[in-house]
Amino acid sequence: MVRPSVKLGSAKLVVICVSLLGFALIADFLWASSSPSSSYFPRSTFKTSTIIIPKEKEQKKKNSVRLLADAYADLPAPQLVWEKMKTSPVPRLDGAAIQIRNLFFVFAGYADINTVHSHVDIYNFDDGTWGGRFDMPKEMAHSHLGMATDGRYIYIVNGQYGPQCRGPTSDTFVLDTETKQWSGLPPLPVPRYAPATQLWRGRLHVMGGSKENRHTPGLEHWSLAVKNGKALEKEWRSEIPIPHGGPHRACVVANDRLYVLGGQEGDFMAKPGSPIFKCSRRMEVVYPDVYMLDDEMKWKVLPPMPKQNSHIEFAWVLVNNSIVIAGGTTEKHPETKKMVLNGEVFQFNLNTLKWSVIGKLPYRVKTTLVGFWNGWLYFTSGQRDKGPDDPSPKKVVGDMWRTKLKLNE
Missing domain, CATH: 1.20.5 (Single alpha-helices involved in coiled-coils or other helix-helix interfaces)
Known part of the structure; x- marks a missing residue:
């Protein structure tokens, strides 16, 4: 039993x-099955003390890192030592600037979206002071100007007249920087916002920019023979159109060649029916393209910028046969679609046709006004970012900064 x-x-x-x-x-x-690495590593390779991140959490972590990199797009760059100089008398966005020897002529621009400047300030690189303010002609545009110099005379073309998103002008002006006297030139065939502008081979070249609605890119290219601040012709001559139209690009002459760098297609437009021409957002495409004209008078494509860059029409300077560009804007945030500012300093070596990222600015900023004097790289004004972790634009500034610049040739 x-x-x-x-x-x-x-x-x-x-x-x-x-x-x-x-x-x-x-x-x-x-x-x-819950381990994210179970399909890659044998079970025996994990110790009992190993902490495993759940697959869904690991995926979220990867996505957040990817989106952060895409959105903020800061490129690796060496740190530069920046020294803060005397601040500009007024903050400026979309202003313009021309350097003639040790003097830096700074024009117009927005103080804020509802207020524009209509005067010129002068910075002296030798003694680090601002002074010599004088007024612009009443008919002259206040932002989005095209501008070039022969070393004495400054030629000013088109631009936006007034605040918000008001219309462009076709008027052109000349400033004699020695006498501070203004004169005029034949108007451009049609108005333009922020056309690429430069003196080349005795002619004032104007190309691209935005058309009268502020958004549609223009492809047209005109030139006018000028000398000693005067026009030698009564009408502008049509030239080869630029491959990509649009505003906010750098235009440089070096080694008897004409270069056009960066820029965008599209821009803010005036809201239909708004009595103050209130700005409303439109889709923009920022590009890294670089084009060149030489003796053949055909546009040649050169190596693109390290990333898309716009709002750089006065953000460049020539140093040791290199084009140096400070700041700008790049592609929009992939989720919020907000504007993303650049905080890098780029070098384009004209000997090797290679790009380098040679440093970082004190903060990300667009529409900088850049000069170079006695080995120092200067920049002032523009619209800076919201902080180190947010590259979208916020405050319009008048800061002046400089750093000692040494380039590898």
């Missing part, structure tokens, strides 16, 4: 052991 009861107890024990073993195997399977 005892043996049957013992057999029954053994059977129960076997069933319990098998159940426990099965439960353990199921648990082990579930644990392994």
Whole structure:
């Protein structure tokens, strides 16, 4: 009678052991399937003390890192030592500037979206002071200007007249920087916002920009023969159109070649029916393209910028046969679609046709006004970012900064 009861107890024990073993195997399977690395590494490679991140959390972490990089797009760059100089008399956005030897002529611009400047300030690189303010002509545009110089005369073309998103002008002006006297030139065939402008081979070249609605890119390219602040012709001559139209690009002459760098297609437009021409957002495409004209008078494509860059029409300077560009704007945030500012200093070596990222600015900023004097790179004004972790634009500034610049030739 005892043996049957013992057999029954053994059977129960076997069933319990098998159940426990099965439960353990199921648990082990579930644990392994939840591991993000279970398909890449054998189970035996993990120690019991290893902390495993759940697959969904790991995926979120990867996505956040990817989006952060895409959105903020800061490129690796060496740190530069920046020294803060005397602040500009007024803050400026979309202003213009021309350097003639040790003097830096700074024009117009927005103080804020509802207020524009209509005067010129002068910065002296030798003694680090601002002074010599004088007024612009009443008919002259206040932002989005095209501008070039022959070393004495400054030629000013088109631009936006007034605050918000008001219309462009076709008027052109000349400033004699020695006498501070203004004169005029034949008006451009049609008005333009922020056309690429430069003096090349005795002619004032104007190209691209935005058309009268402020958004549609213009492809037209005109030139006018000028000398000593005067026009030698009564009308502008049509030239080869630029491959990509649009505003906010750098235009540089070096080694008897004409370069056009960066820019965008599209811009803010006036809200239909708004009595103050209130700005409303439109889709923009920022590009890194670089084009060149030489003796053949055909546009040649050169290596693109390290990333898309716009709002750089006065953000450049020539140093040791290199074009140096400070700040600008790049592609929009991939989720919020907000504007993203650039905080890098770029070098385009005209000997090698190679780009380098040579430093970082004190903060990200667009529409900087850039000069170079006695080995120092200067920039002033523009619209800066909201902070180190937010590259979208916020405050319009008048800060003046400088850093000692040494370039590899």
